[in-house]
Amino acid sequence: MSSPVKIPFKSLIHLDRTSGTAVYLQIAYQLINAIQRGVLVPGIQLPGSRLLSESLEVHRKTVIAAYDELDAQGWTEIRPNKGTFIGTKSPVKEADPLKYNKEFLASYPQSTGYAFKKSMLLDLPQRIKGNGLEFTDGLPDVRLAPLDQLSRVYGTNLKRRSNQKYLGYSSSEGSDYFKEMLAAYLNNTRGLHISKNNVMTTRGIDMGIYLAADLLLEAGDLVVVGDLSYYVANMIFQKAGARMISVPVDEDGISVDAVRQLCKKHKIRMLYLTPHHHYPTTVTLSAKKRLELLSLSVTYGFIILEDDYDYDFHYSSSPVLPLASADGNGMVVYIGSFCKSLAPGFRSGYLVAPENLITELSKLRGIVDRQGDVLMEQALAELLEEGEVQRHLKKALKIYHERRDIFCELLKSQLEQEVSFSAPPGGLAMWTRWKPGLNLMRISKNCAARDLYLPQTLLYQTESVTAMRLGFGNLSVKELESSVEILTWAVKKN
Incomplete structure (x- = not known):
């Protein structure tokens, strides 16, 4: 059986002094990880607390606490007058400790080791919104x-x-x-x-x-x-x-x-x-x-x-x-x-x-x-x-009504040649039809360059339809003015 001198314990354990996890637990967890991966096999002897503390540049009591944690969880056996050994009941596969890959132990698997059913039906474009403005598909203003x-x-x-x-x-x-x-x-x-x-x-x-x-x-x-x-x-x-x-x-x-x-x-x-x-x-x-x-x-x-x-x-x-x-x-x-x-x-x-x-x-x-x-x-x-919900809706409805009307005025004054629409009788979004020659995805990317998020799910472009569903409810009057200004620039840059 390998002696503790041949095991690269210093490379097994990497301490993060800024972590919220106590140092003794970091030592214990990484040793447990090495046992689970087969790097430390049953029966192998761990270094003495003094030797390991010097190697890791920690207090000896920290190593003792780590060993106590291993013992409490049943990973080790303490043999009188001999030292601390990896428990012989642990069913792990032996690996070559000298070929230990620290990156392998320090990372979580990138993919499963088994097959499972996948569905393209549930794929949606990734949401990449930052801290700027956003057209939604008709969400309310949470500030209200x-x-x-x-x-x-x-x-x-x-x-x-x-x-x-x-x-x-x-x-x-x-x-x-x-x-x-x-x-x-x-x-x-x-x-x-x-x-x-x-x-x-x-x-x-x-x-x-x-x-x-x-x-x-x-x-x-x-x-x-x-x-x-x-x-x-x-x-x-x-x-x-x-x-x-x-x-x-x-x-x-x-x-x-x-x-x-x-x-x-x-x-x-x-x-x-x-x-x-x-x-x-x-x-x-x-x-x-x-x-x-x-x-x-x-x-x-x-x-x-x-x-x-x-x-x-x-x-x-x-x-x-x-x-x-x-x-x-x-x-x-x-x-x-x-x-x-x-x-x-x-x-x-x-x-x-x-x-x-x-x-x-x-x-x-x-x-x-x-x-x-x-x-x-x-x-x-x-x-x-x-009656609080009812009162809130009555107040919010007036605000959203005003935002709808202002949004219509902004689109008509700045984009009348490119877009057609009818003021919706209700709801928090507007259906807008655009000139067929426009590339809506390019417009979306142009908007992103000015920190206006226009999600792909709001864009409808086929041989017969060139349209966007633009939510106005989540934007204040000032934000609507800025958003339409950016949208106008993005359309003309198209």
Whole structure:
């Protein structure tokens, strides 16, 4: 067996004096790592504490503490009058210690040693935003969020003894209080007729879409979407094994005639809609089309997955009530969230459906998100009951309305020759069509040079479409002016 003199212990152990990890633990961890890799094999003797301390230029007590840690974890054996040895019970493969590669031990593997399933369906462009300005796909301004009110009620709920049960594992169904307040809120604002038993809480809209797709779709099922449609939903449907068929979208929303013709030829399982402000073009599905689609769903038996994410932001008039408000046959699954109403970081969404579906979906949610953030739900419930959410939305709507109008004026005054658009009736983004000869990716790169982030996911360029979905809600008036100035420069430099 090798003696301690032949083992390059100094090269095995590299100490970082600036690390937050104690020096004795650094020594112990690196020796354990060497044992696990087979560099130090069972039965080999470790240097005496004095010898190793001199070699590493540390106090002898530091080495003794490291050896004690190794012994406590069972990696070594102390033999009276002989010294400290690597435990003989450790099943490691012997390696040549003189060929030890310190870089190999000091780094984590770059890839797995096994194969696994990969999916190109879930690939999204890397987000490279810095500290500058950004066009989003319609996010709110987090600076407007009612943080004072939310922190007040959240802190109160955290301190209540009655809520201590929520700090452990509680019911997987979330807060009943929140679902009661949410049901009342949706009944008052969306014209629904639901109880808490028709509500399941989620971590935002995408989670609701994912759970609904996982439960309701089988491989090969046909899902109808608009042309164009929400890219994340499309990815989720394809991941579930569904086949997608797109139908045209005009100024009144998705084409009902196209859906009807498809139903006559195929067995349609689901129709996915963003009816209030269609993604990405922002058009509103007319009331007439909504009733026609509900009738078709009953006739042909397809599910309507209604994603009403922008319902709270409508400028011109009262919003058109969702399809779920007129659904008397249990064909609509309604999904929404407070992520836009408050701030994206507050991952609070909901799914509304008949009780038998909610029961089954809750089982599925329970294995991916056992109970959600019940304390946050309790806090949001109080804000809903006190009317704070409603007051916040009323104030925010005025600000976003002003920003929309200013954004329209800026685009018209600076880019009238290059872009065409219609002021969206609601929402926090604008659909803009550009001259076909423009290279949108080059424009995006030009913007980046001036510290304006224009994500690839907002660019739509094909043989028939040259368009961008530009969010304005997250930008103040001054920021909108700067962003349009940079965009104008980037377009002209194209």
